[in-house]
Each structure stands twice: as structure tokens, then as C-alpha cells.
Amino acid sequence: MQTPLAEAEGPIRLCFLSYRHLSRLARSVIEEYGDRAQFEVIDESFEAALAIARARERSGTIDAFVSAGANASFLRGSLSTPVAVIKVTGYDIMLAMLKAREITRRVGVVSYRQTVPELDQVRDLLRVEVAQKAYRTPAEAQEAVRELAAHGYPVVIGSSIVCESAEKEGLTAILSYSLSSVRQGIEDALELGRVARLERARYAQLDGVLQSLEGAVLAVDRRHRIVALNTPMERVLGGSRAELLGQPLDRYPAELSLLGTLESGEPDRGEVIRVARRDWVRGRSAIRERGQITGAVLTLQDARSIREADTSLRSQKRKEKSPAARYSFADLKGSSPALQRARETARRFAATDITVLISGESGTGKELFAQAIHSASRRADRPFVAVNCSAFPETLLESELFGYEEGAFSGSRRGGKPGLFEAAHTGTLFLDEIGDMAPPLQTRLLRALQEREIVRLGGVGPIPVDVRIIAATHQPLDLLIQERRFRSDLYYRINILRLQVPPLRDRAEDVEELASTFLARCLRRLGSTLDPELFAALLPRLVAYRWPGNVRELENLCERLAVLLAHGQADGPASLEYLAQDCPELFALPQPPPAAGSAADWRERLDEVLAETGGRRQETARRLGISRATLWRHMQELERRAT
Numbered sequence: 001m002q003t004p005l006a007e008a009e010g011p012i013r014l015c016f017l018s019y020r021h022l023s024r025l026a027r028s029v030i031e032e033y034g035d036r037a038q039f040e041v042i043d044e045s046f047e048a049a050l051a052i053a054r055a056r057e058r059s060g061t062i063d064a065f066v067s068a069g070a071n072a073s074f075l076r077g078s079l080s081t082p083v084a085v086i087k088v089t090g091y092d093i094m095l096a097m098l099k100a101r102e103i104t105r106r107v108g109v110v111s112y113r114q115t116v117p118e119l120d121q122v123r124d125l126l127r128v129e130v131a132q133k134a135y136r137t138p139a140e141a142q143e144a145v146r147e148l149a150a151h152g153y154p155v156v157i158g159s160s161i162v163c164e165s166a167e168k169e170g171l172t173a174i175l176s177y178s179l180s181s182v183r184q185g186i187e188d189a190l191e192l193g194r195v196a197r198l199e200r201a202r203y204a205q206l207d208g209v210l211q212s213l214e215g216a217v218l219a220v221d222r223r224h225r226i227v228a229l230n231t232p233m234e235r236v237l238g239g240s241r242a243e244l245l246g247q248p249l250d251r252y253p254a255e256l257s258l259l260g261t262l263e264s265g266e267p268d269r270g271e272v273i274r275v276a277r278r279d280w281v282r283g284r285s286a287i288r289e290r291g292q293i294t295g296a297v298l299t300l301q302d303a304r305s306i307r308e309a310d311t312s313l314r315s316q317k318r319k320e321k322s323p324a325a326r327y328s329f330a331d332l333k334g335s336s337p338a339l340q341r342a343r344e345t346a347r348r349f350a351a352t353d354i355t356v357l358i359s360g361e362s363g364t365g366k367e368l369f370a371q372a373i374h375s376a377s378r379r380a381d382r383p384f385v386a387v388n389c390s391a392f393p394e395t396l397l398e399s400e401l402f403g404y405e406e407g408a409f410s411g412s413r414r415g416g417k418p419g420l421f422e423a424a425h426t427g428t429l430f431l432d433e434i435g436d437m438a439p440p441l442q443t444r445l446l447r448a449l450q451e452r453e454i455v456r457l458g459g460v461g462p463i464p465v466d467v468r469i470i471a472a473t474h475q476p477l478d479l480l481i482q483e484r485r486f487r488s489d490l491y492y493r494i495n496i497l498r499l500q501v502p503p504l505r506d507r508a509e510d511v512e513e514l515a516s517t518f519l520a521r522c523l524r525r526l527g528s529t530l531d532p533e534l535f536a537a538l539l540p541r542l543v544a545y546r547w548p549g550n551v552r553e554l555e556n557l558c559e560r561l562a563v564l565l566a567h568g569q570a571d572g573p574a575s576l577e578y579l580a581q582d583c584p585e586l587f588a589l590p591q592p593p594p595a596a597g598s599a600a601d602w603r604e605r606l607d608e609v610l611a612e613t614g615g616r617r618q619e620t621a622r623r624l625g626i627s628r629a630t631l632w633r634h635m636q637e638l639e640r641r642a643t
């Protein structure tokens, strides 16, 4: 394949466009250039010359044109290929004057644009009577020649057009151009042609880069005219490249304007604009040459493709340590009417993308419901991220949720850290115990939910996040609002779809299914099976118990029972008493739930178990059938009441 620069090799292709007087002169020097240049000489001027020049431009067969006088000016203004101008020098005129003097002492000189003042000074020297005239158009040239003829000037010096007119008037015409000025014109044209080739080759390379870009790109010059663009940008502007090149960008929607960038030189990136019925992320920057702004570039990235790339990037990262939901509706055991109703409601919520608020006592299965909703929603294969708001001190929870930038606080990790909102992007964020969130953080959370974007701690730019929120609480939020511990606007924002998970004591029908499921599962893990007779004997006690720790307590108790049963320490119905030693709660009066029972009783029980476990909270929580977070909360509460 030929590279653009290889195309720049070979002789420079020049085209002469002039009346025949100059063409004749040009033909006489062509041979001197040998291999350096290839010539085409055309005896035409103005409109006819322009038509031919444009045809050559389109076919790309010419590197530069050569012309003179008014003709050259006319062509220059209409062609994008360079036009070298053959200029008349004082020396040329002197030579022509000497030739003219051999014929007559009355000489007319007709020059393009302006007369030659020096001639007035030398005419006495040459002892010639000189009449000077200037012209701009062929008609003016003709008129000037006619006037000279009328005033009895037999010889006229001038350009090709002038010579042509003079001959028509029957005068002697002397071309003002000398061979040396024609040679100078050709040298200029060779240089212009060489530079034009290099520029074309560079442009072709740049264009190759532009075309390979996925986004729409264009560049303008200092005057805000389009000088380069790629195919996607042609589609945005709704025209072909040939139509668009050279057009002022002002004609297009104001959002695409680069005038501000040309003015200030300041780049700006990231703003989303809507043009041609699509959303684009716009970038604008200035082009500088040696510090001077010479143009500007506009880039438009399809917002949809950025979103897709963002999603795939985030999901790529997520695959490494993806927080996923483990449970679905199939894992939600229980067939009591209350649970069935809750399950049905949750299923309907799963079909929407709306915020859900789940309330219920600790251990009733709120997180399990949240996971089931997520797993049945359109976000099922996206992350499910759970955070217990009561388990973190305020500032730590803030950085957990929103992440932080490097240097946000002393000890912040290098490179910063994305928060749970970002980790949950496109998925679900489960905010457990939302009632325990500190009010300042509630304000930040509300803003994130409303704006659908977050700002990392120490960060400036907002990061858009697409997250479904499922919040849970064991406390009545309306009471917390009265106590000014919960913001009412956040409450209204999250309290859209409500799900109440009933305590286990209100659905005793579920105990049998739950207990047999938990026991069978634990025993299987221990390589044993459930003895139906023993289970039948145990069931009335399980059903009668009030389960202050709800399903979690039942699950923990089943684990304990399974260990005892699997090791053959309890065998047959007679061993119920034996079990009673290890599971006294089933055989004694039920422990009052912390909220309902007296604080003193609860404190006593808590202290008792803490003493038994040597202060180990994990084990204490397990024995009490509550989560660690709940234990921590209760301890805080008791301390608060004590002071």
C-alpha cells in the first residue's frame, strides 16, 4: 500500500493558466526544469481558466498553478490549490521600455492594480514619453488600451490581457514579463507545490487517525471554519465532507460552537449535550502552534456507548470480587398466611425498580427478603451489596458508602477507594438498620438518592450511580422522626414500597418447616440425619417458645441441637431432658425480648451470657440468638439507660 508520504514523491505537477503571450514565454523555459517539474500550459484566463483549474483540483493531478496579474488574483480567491504569481519587476519594465524605444518615443504602460511611479522618474533618462494606466478587470484593461490608442500611442507594454487588447486595437504589444520573472514564478510554484504535497500527506495521515476514531470529531481554523472532520461527525451535522469543509461552524447548533474555545484556549470536557436526537459527551480544546491558538477541536462521544463501556468496565472489575446475592425466594421457608402475604408482596416489588423499606424485628429475615427481591429483579446478575448502618461509627460509614479520594484524610489509601454505592452500581444496595444512621449522613444519603450521583470524600466531580436501594429497619422510623433522630424527607424518599416481615412468634406455623430445614441441613453437614421421632417430641417446645431472636435464634438453636444429635449424645425421645441442659430456653420460661422486657432483666441475662463466654461478643450474640450488630446496639442502649 502506498503511504501518503510516498505519494509526495515524483516531479511537482504545475499548470500555467494565462493568455497566450505569457504561455508562449512559459513554454520557452519549460525544458530547463527537466525531471523537477511536469508542466501543463493552458491558454485560458478567468472563468474558463477557473473551470479547468477546478477540474484539475478534483482529479488531484496538479500540485500548484502559475498565473499572473488579475488572472492570478481571481484564481487565488477561488482555488484551494496554491497559485504562484509571476510578478512584474522594475527591471522587466525597463527591458520592455528599451524594446519599445526601438519602435517609438510614445509608449503606453498598462499595469495591474497600480502604475509604476519609478517610470516617471526614468522617462526623461530614456527620452521617452510615457503614459501610464492601471486596471483591475479585463474590461478596464481594454478601456485603458483604447484610450492610449486614441491618444496616439503606437506601442503598449503590459500583461497578456493588455497585449491581447493592444493587438486588437492594431497597436504593437510588448509583454511586461521577462523570462527571469517567469522563472521566478515557476520556482515559487515548485516550492508551493512541494509544501502543498507535504501538507496533503500530513492531512491524509491525520484524516486516517480521525476516521479511525469512534467518536465524532471536527477541527476548525482560527476563523471558526471546518477544516477537518470524520464520518461520524458528517452524520451529526447532516452533510457530506465536501459540503461541510470550509463551512463556518456558526451555522450548526450552539452546543457545537468552538468560538469560546478559540477565544479562551481553555479545554472543557465531560458536558452532556443533546444534538441530532442523541446524547453526547462533549470535549473541546484549542490547537496551538508556537503558543498561538490556530484552531480548535470538537469531539463528541456517544453517551450510550460511554455508559456501556462504563458498565462493562465496572462489571469486569466486579468479576474479581463480585458481591452477589446468595438467596432467592426459594430459600424463604414458611407457609403461614403472614409469610405468604409478605412473599407475594415482595415478588411484586421485585418486578419494579423502586426503593423498598423492609421493617421487622431483628432476625426475622429482612436481609433474606432483600436478597430474594434483588435475585428476582432485572438487576439479578448485578451486584448485591449489603451494609449494616449500625455497625459503623458515623465517619467510617460515610467513607464506606461514598468512598474517598487519595489524601481525603490522613491514612487514606493511595489512589482512593470506591465506596459501596459505586460497588453496587447497576445493582442493589441494601442499607440494613437505616434508622441507626447519623442525621448528617442521612442528608448525604438523601442527596445521593435524589441526584443519582455521589461525590467521594475529598473528591470534586460527581460520579453517576445507578443503584436500587432496599432499606431495612427494626425500629419504627416514624417514632425516630418525632425524636428528631431520622430525617422526615429521607423517610418519605425511602418509604415508597413497604414490606413488613412478621416476627416468628406471630407465625408459629412456620416453625416446623424452618426447624426441620435448618436441622436437616446442619445434620447433613455433620454426616447425620434427622430422627423424626425426636423431632416430633421436640416440636411442641419449639412452637411454644416465643423466639425473641426470631428465625436467627431458631437457626442458631438448630445448629446447637444438630451438634448434640449428630454426636449421639441425645438419642430418642428420652433424651429430651438431656437436650434441656444445653437448650434451657426451650424448657424454661421464654426470655423477654429486649425491647419489651424490663431493662434490668435483660441486663442481667446479657451480663450472664457475657460472663459465660468470657466477653466474646460473637459467641454471646450466638447464644442470645441475636446478630452481633443487635448485641452491640443493645449494649449501647443499656449503657445509655444506665447513665
Ligand SMILES: Nc1ncnc2c1ncn2[C@@H]1O[C@H](COP(=O)(O)OP(=O)(O)OP(=O)(O)O)[C@@H](O)[C@H]1O
Pocket: 331, 332, 333, 334, 360, 361, 362, 363, 364, 365, 366, 367, 368, 369, 432, 472, 474, 514, 551, 552, 555, 627, 630
Ligand atoms: N423465611 C426464612 N427461611 C429461611 N431462612 C430464614 C428465613 N428468615 C430468616 N432466615 C434466616 O435467618 C437468619 C436471619 O435472617 P436475616 O439476617 O435476613 O434477618 P434480619 O431481619 O435481616 O436480621 P437483622 O435485623 O438482625 O439484621 C439468616 O440466616 C436467614 O437466612
